[in-house]
Amino acid sequence: MIKMIFSKKQIVGIIGTLLTMIGVFLPAFSMNTFDDLTLFNHGKGDGVIILGVCIFALILLLFRKFIAFILVTLISSTIIGMKLYKFDHLVHDIKRDTIQALNGNPFEIYGISIINSAQLRYGWMILCAGCCISLGTIFIRNKKQRTAPQLSDTNIPNQSIVHAAFEMNAQPYNETKACPYCAQSIRITAIKCKYCEKMLEET
Numbered sequence: 001m002i003k004m005i006f007s008k009k010q011i012v013g014i015i016g017t018l019l020t021m022i023g024v025f026l027p028a029f030s031m032n033t034f035d036d037l038t039l040f041n042h043g044k045g046d047g048v049i050i051l052g053v054c055i056f057a058l059i060l061l062l063f064r065k066f067i068a069f070i071l072v073t074l075i076s077s078t079i080i081g082m083k084l085y086k087f088d089h090l091v092h093d094i095k096r097d098t099i100q101a102l103n104g105n106p107f108e109i110y111g112i113s114i115i116n117s118a119q120l121r122y123g124w125m126i127l128c129a130g131c132c133i134s135l136g137t138i139f140i141r142n143k144k145q146r147t148a149p150q151l152s153d154t155n156i157p158n159q160s161i162v163h164a165a166f167e168m169n170a171q172p173y174n175e176t177k178a179c180p181y182c183a184q185s186i187r188i189t190a191i192k193c194k195y196c197e198k199m200l201e202e203t
């Protein structure tokens with residue numbers, strides 16, 4: 001049987017990576033006159049690269065290759081970061097060019113309002129959140145690492161077992177009974193009463 005129990009680190013990594021993959025298809029950029037642009041339909045292959053990198057990252061997660069996963073996630077994060085930077089510049093350039101072109105044009109105000117509507121959409125937030133969550137797995141400890149200190153933990157039960165065994169051995173020594181002749185309290189293992197000096201028969 002294949003063990004399909006994921007560690008917390010794996011689950012967080014999978015959530016982060018899936019979020020990044022979803023983000024690729026979400027509107028990342030919008031302008032009044034244009035359809036919403038996603039990284040997938042506008043990224044000129046970058047969206048596909050990110051999807052490929054994410055699938056690779058998921059495979060690495062399944063095999064618990066966490067260091068490789070972080071490196072691969074850093075690559076996709078860098079691509080996303082660069083795209084975000086480019087998008088931001090693109091918007092800035094379009095705004096500048098349009099304002100220059102519309103200078104003196106009666107539709108200037110209308111044009112500017114369209115350009116000002118150009119904005120980054122929530123797709124970027126999903127992409128960035130996905131990357132952050134994925135990279136956040138660095139701070140999640142593996143359960144395997146936590147089993148190591150158990151060696152010292154086992155000393156505690158051992159000590160208590162020894163202590164209990166010692167107490168069990170000690171118990172008959174401290175236990176008392178009443179002497180059948182003088183009714184004084186004497187040790188249960190006594191063969192002769194120390195008070196009346198009568199020999200006790202084994203019971």
Ligand SMILES: [Zn+2]
Nearest residue numbers: 179182193196
């Ligand atoms: Zn006695």
